[in-house]
Amino acid sequence: IIQDYHQLTSIDLSEANNIMREAHELLGVVYEKGKHWVKAEESYRRIAHYPSTSESGSLHGRLRVFINLHNLYNKKSNTAEAISMLMQADVLVGNFDHSNFDLLASxxxxxxxxxxxxxxxxxxxxxxKYHLDACDLSRNCETTHLLRKSLESIRNQIRTLHNNGNEIFALALYNTITSWVKQNGLENLSVDIQGCKDLFDQI
Structure with a gap:
């Protein structure tokens, strides 16, 4: 894909850049799995080299850089840099365009x-607060895909907190999210969260 980039640009520059952003992100994932940290970081940073023709599209590309680098630094146990990436991403987002599905998902x-x-x-x-914000943003989508994904992520976090001995944190998150689900009439999507109930029988 990367080798064919120049040929693609002669057809549709915007589409070519979209393909290149995705290609570099996937390449970064491959390098990351192989623990080739430097190459992974280089690939992630190159995502921003292929801007979109729309402002929200370009914003999404830059946001993907920060998110991927956060995950990369986390795996390297570089906590300070990982947190720094999220802080920069947060400043970048501001009042973003909710109509851009890819940007919203990120x-x-x-x-x-x-x-x-x-x-x-x-x-x-x-x-x-952050997890509730993710749920509220997910609920505004036309499909339930992002909401299901958010609830799955929250379920994993509840279990992680519990397994790490932070039962009170886990319970606080569980109670808040189950309450939010009920308030919004989304019990049919809460299977993942309800499955955590057994963790708190002894609390």
Whole structure:
């Protein structure tokens, strides 16, 4: 795909850049799995080299750089750099265009990551706030795909908190999200969350 880029640009520059952003992100994932950290970081940073013709599209490309680098630095146990990536991403987003589905999906992912970091730092209130924000953003989508994905991520975080001995944090997140689900009449989507109920039988 990368070798054919120049041929693609002669057809449709915008589409070619979309393909290149996706290609570099996938290449970064491959390098990351092989623990080729430097090459992975280079690939992720190159995503921003192929801007979209729309402002929201270009914003999405830059946001993907920060999210991917956050995940990369986390795997390298470089916590300070990982958090720095999320902080820069948060500043970048601001009042984003909710009509861009790809951008919306990445902002939701950002909020979930911010929530996880907040819990890791011992801030229950902040962690819950970010996860609720992700749910609210997901609910505004025309499809339930993003909401299901958000609830799945939150379920995993509840279990992670519980397994790490942070039962109170886990319970706070569980209670808040189950309450949100009921308030919005989304019980049919809450199977993943309800499955965590057994964790708190002894609390």
């Amino acid at each position: 902002v939701i992912e950002l909020r979930l990551l911010q929530g996880n970091v907040a819990f890791n730092q011992g801030s229950t209130q902040e962690g819950v």
